[in-house]
Amino acid sequence: MKKLMRVAAAFALLAAAGCNTMQPVYDVVDAPIVTDGRQLSMAEVQRAIQRAGVPLGWQIKAVKPGQLTGQLDLRTHQALVDITHTTKTYSIKYRDSTDLSAKDGQIHRNYNGWVQNLDKNIRAQLLLP
Numbered sequence: 001m002k003k004l005m006r007v008a009a010a011f012a013l014l015a016a017a018g019c020n021t022m023q024p025v026y027d028v029v030d031a032p033i034v035t036d037g038r039q040l041s042m043a044e045v046q047r048a049i050q051r052a053g054v055p056l057g058w059q060i061k062a063v064k065p066g067q068l069t070g071q072l073d074l075r076t077h078q079a080l081v082d083i084t085h086t087t088k089t090y091s092i093k094y095r096d097s098t099d100l101s102a103k104d105g106q107i108h109r110n111y112n113g114w115v116q117n118l119d120k121n122i123r124a125q126l127l128l129p
Contacts, residue, residue: 021101021108021109021110022101022106022107022108022109023106023107023108023109023112024105024106024107025094025102025105025106025107025111025112026111026112026115026116027091027092027093027094027115028090028091028092028093028115028119029091029093030089030090030091031089031090031091031119031122031123032088032089033045033085033086033087033088033089033090033126034123034126034127035126035127036127036129038129039087040087040126041087042065042066042085042086042087045085045086045087045090045126046062046065046066046068046085048122048125048126048128049068049083049085049090049122049125050062050068051125052118052121052122052124052125053070053118053121055121056072056114056117056118056121057072057073057074058070058071058072058118059071059072059073060083066084066085066086067082067083067084068082068083068084068085069081069082069083069095070082070083070092070118072114074114076098076099077097077098077099077100077108077110078097078098078099078100079094079097079100079111079114079115080094080095080096080097081093081094081095081115081118082095090122092115092118092119092122094107094111094115097111
């Protein structure tokens with residue numbers, strides 16, 4: 001009977017660990033801009049970043065040259081990021097969120113997936129002619 005109780009307790013711990021939806025906030029910091037050898041202008045980098053967000057549902061707006069904001073609204077969730085760039089690097093940093101349980105540098109894991117997908121799309125857009 002004790003063995004059965006230990007096995008049940010082990011399964012309960014594994015199940016609880018698998019349900020952990022919180023992770024450290026994922027930021028992209030100074031990611032290099034890689035192209036097919038072309039030198040992109042600030043405007044071209046900005047357009048690539050904005051194009052990257054469209055198929056993912058991100059609304060990306062220019063604040064000033066080299067600085068954009070991104071907003072993603074999904075159901076009751078909202079993510080806000082600051083995106084900065086030069087002609088050599090770009091960064092995506094958490095600004096705020098709604099209904100993602102952000103606290104003490106932790107956030108719902110879905111946010112990290114959304115930012116990682118945005119990062120991947122930006123890299124793909126930068127390679128397009």
